Amino acid sequence: MKYARISQVAHYAPRQVITNDDLAEIMDTSDEWISSRTGIKKRHLAYDESTSDLATKVAEKLLTKADLSADELDFIIVATITPDSLMPSTAARVQANIGAKKAFAFDMTAACSGFVFALSMGEKLIASGTYQKGLIIGSETLSKVVDWTDRGTAVLFGDGAGGVLLESAQMQYFLAEKQGTDGSRGEKLTSGFLGLSSPFAQETPDQKYLAMDGRAIFDFAIRDVAQSISETIEASHLEVEDIDYFLLHQANERILNKMAKKLGVSRNKIPANMMEYGNTSAASIPILLSECVEQGIINLNGNQTILLSGFGGGLTWGTLIVTI
Incomplete structure (x- = not known):
């Protein structure tokens, strides 16, 4: 019987921090209104970094902490609803960025449940006995899909990434x-x-x-x-x-x-x-x-x-x- 365990963790967030007071300068809101309803006081927003950039930072941190070479990875799964592109996947971009030539990579789309879904998938891959090491990363730049004129949603979201290194183990951890x-x-x-946009479809x-x-x-x-x-x-x-x-x-x-x-x-x-x-x-x-x-x-x-x-x-x- 094969098992998997979380052996390392890491996270990364963009340097730019936007407070509730900053948002109050561009929309009808206030620190009191936001924090009393949500608990949120600030958020990190990307300035010149993409979802794959944030995920790559996490991947690099995980490899450094584990003293691993990227060549030792078997797979990379990135959970995201804000990919750089539909293809190549964000995970494929991370794989290229870190030089993990032997790893297969794909994205998991399950919104805020995405990391848990991806972690479950990674555990099954290792439990199969075929794979030994993999990265599970959640990475988002939600700032690019937020309507910044809608205070009901714009005040809620931020950008960032976090992840874990999964490795094979001798006992059950999940x-x-x-x-x-x-x-x-x-x-x-x-x-x-x-929406549909081809010349052969009703445009939506x-x-x-x-x-x-x-x-x-x-x-x-x-x-x-x-x-x-x-x-x-x-x-x-x-x-x-x-x-x-x-x-x-x-x-x-x-x-x-x-x-x-x-x-x-x-x-x-x-x-x-x-x-x-x-x-x-x-x-x-x-x-x-x-x-x-x-x-x-x-x-x-x-x-x-x-x-x-x-x-x-x-x-x-x-x-x-x-x-x-």
């Missing part, structure tokens, strides 16, 4: 998982619609910008995602008290507060960093994981049990319980 999709509610959160317009029914997404997170988390814990044969930390998608501080009450866990077990980054979609969980390791909250010694849960467009949700 304990349980549950993933789901409900396409019937997909129109509640949309982005990047490409592109809808580039992100659009969201905030109340519907809030209710979805509190109801469906909380249930998914509870079901995953039950499937793991653990108790809620056995989970050391819950690393949840960083969409809104109110959601985290509601989740804590619904799950019956201390809010101290649910770290947050959306106040510094905003919602970075597929990058939010790996950025948070990397920061928690950097700050000594989580270690990589294999003695902590961590729950990762992402939720967002699709609608999608995914939960993993891992020993780290």
Whole structure:
């Protein structure tokens, strides 16, 4: 039986930081309005870097930390909804940037659940026994799909990337998982619609910008995602008290507060960093994981049990319980 483990973590964010006060200069909003409703105080926005640039920085950090050559990688998966292009994939660009000539690479599109979906996929690749090492990266430049005249969405999102190195292991580190999709509610959160434009079709317009029914997404997170988390814990044969930390998608501080009450866990077990980054979609969980390791909250010694849960467009949700 083959197993996989998270052996290294890393994150990267653009140097440019935009505060709520900065946003108040270009739209009808304020620091109090944004922070009281979301917990967000600032966000990093790309100035001259693309999604693949951010992901490449993370990949380079992971290789350096592990003292690995890029030639030792078997695969690279990048979770993103803001690729540089539809082809080549963002992962292929990263593969070229770091010189990982032996690795196959592809993108995973599952919005804010993307990193969890990709991590689950990477674990299965290693568990197959065919592959030994791979990078799982969440990377986003959401600033390019936000309508900067819409304060309802523009204040929420930021750019950044985070990721992990997965390696083969001799014992089980991935304990349980549950993933789901409900396409019937997909129109509640949309982005990047490409219309028909050929001379042989009825022309339909592109809808580039992100659009969201905030109340519907809030209710979805509190109801469906909380249930998914509870079901995953039950499937793991653990108790809620056995989970050391819950690393949840960083969409809104109110959601985290509601989740804590619904799950019956201390809010101290649910770290947050959306106040510094905003919602970075597929990058939010790996950025948070990397920061928690950097700050000594989580270690990589294999003695902590961590729950990762992402939720967002699709609608999608995914939960993993891992020993780290």
